[in-house]
Amino acid sequence: MxxxxxxxxxxxxxxxxxxxxxxxxxxxxxxxxxxxxxxxxxxxxxxxxxxxxxxxxxxxxxxxxxxxxxxxxxxxxxxxxxxxxxxKVDTINHPKPDFGDISKLDFGDIDPSGEMIVSTRVRVGRSHDGYSFPPCSNKEARIDMLKKTEEACATLPGELAGKMYRLEGMSKTDEQQLIDDHFLFKNDDRMLGDAGGYADWPIGRGIFHNPKKTFLVWVNEEDHLRFISMQMGGNLGEVYKRLVNGIQELEKKLTFAKKDGYGYLTFCPTNLGTTCRASVHIKIPKLSKLPEFKEFCEKLNLQPRGIHGEHTESVGGVFDISNKRRLGLTEYEAIQEMRKG
Known part of the structure; x- marks a missing residue:
């Protein structure tokens, strides 16, 4: 006390x-x-x-x-x-998960010319049911979660199959490759650190990815799990299908924390609900210079940020544009909100 x-x-x-x-x-x-x-x-x-x-x-x-x-x-x-x-909701009444019918998506490549979109990425967060979040977690729990996730990832089929890279004891070669690929997460956020996010670092942390580097699983970065699907270009349909397939495969082996009306539960309350963030790196040098640019994005429920994450600047007129809403809509609706915006 x-x-x-x-x-x-x-x-x-x-x-x-x-x-x-x-x-x-x-x-x-x-x-x-x-x-x-x-x-x-x-x-x-x-x-x-x-x-x-x-x-x-x-x-x-x-x-x-x-x-x-x-x-x-x-x-x-x-x-x-x-x-x-x-x-920005009056009541908390999140719908049940709904990824839509991925065999009948009404979108594919949203930039067929390849002139505007550099890359496309969709990620979700998940928490292992029955485990504490970073403020109350411990070394044994982190190791156990990494082990369970590694075993589950080992069962992934086809293009999802890959390898888990544990941060503890990682070779310099693997570490440099993950840095070059911008896959390696760090322990440099003081607010996350004071919430226990980096306790026992780097024990119990890992990064899984397939050989094409289009499907990733982060273990014990901020949330217990982050699933990421990504590729160059603007084919949102391929990226989204791959992510949903990965989630559905991992759900066969792992149990995730969720709560009726709140959706999937996460360490930070800003991410709960769908936990879904769909984004594109897009070249908009002229639009981004307009004084009403941020207001324009706000009206479309979009969030602009620099290409290296929140609170970073744009590089060469390329912005990271994503859906802003996580709560009160389905996963499919969140993807559509980013696509239409």
Whole structure:
């Protein structure tokens, strides 16, 4: 409790919005704090585990992380408030998963000329059911999750088949190749670090990919799992089909955490729901220079960012454009929102 008291003192003492304007700061009132401070999940997750990063980093945008899948139930009043504010919804009523009929997609290559789109990527996050998220996880659990995932990936058929590269003990040759391919994730985000994201680094982390480097699985990066389908050019249909096939194959071996009305549960509440992010790297040097560019994207529920991720700049007029909404729509609708936008 002393840890929680210190965290609450720092968070509640910060002036809004000058010193802290995170969603956590806006949603966690004294009344709500008193209501939740003594609660625990069955995996021993506490309120302190959920707010630690946001209290230590007053410049956080969100500031709240789930300690484990049960956090969304045990600390429901706080998580619901943050979720509604971030996802801009009045009620939390996420539909059941629906990837559409991938044998009858009404889209394929969205840039047949190849003049605009450099590459296409679709990813989802998943959490192993019954395991804590980074704030409460431990070395044994991370190793166990990596082992289970590696065994599941070993059963992938056809073009999905590949090899798992464990970060612990990785050879310099493999490490350099993964860096060159922009596949290797790092431990350099202080907000994630303060939420336990890099504990026991690099133990229990791994990257799986097929020989063509078009299907990847990240293990214990931020979420327990990230599944990624990608390729050069604009064939969204091929990328999406490959991802759905990969998810369906891995679901035969692994059980993922989800909750009715919330969809698939993730470490950060900004990703839950479909957890789906579909993006293209697209050349738009003229459009991106218009003063109303960001507003234009906002109206289409699109999110523009630099090609090296959030908070990075565009390079040569190439932007990463993705669907912004994760919650309150199906996976198929999320893909269509990016495509039509």
């Amino acid at each position: 002393s840890d929680l008291a210190e965290l609450w003192k720092k968070l509640s003492g910060a002036k809004y919005p000058d010193e802290c304007k995170s969603l956590l700061k806006q949603c966690l009132t004294q009344e709500l704090f008193d209501q939740l401070k003594d609660k625990k999940t069955s995996l021993n997750g506490t309120l302190a585990d959920c707010i630690r990063s946001g209290a230590k980093n007053l410049d956080s945008g969100v500031g709240l992380y789930a300690c484990d899948p049960e956090a969304y139930t045990t600390f429901k009043p706080l998580f619901d408030a943050v979720i509604k504010m971030y996802h």
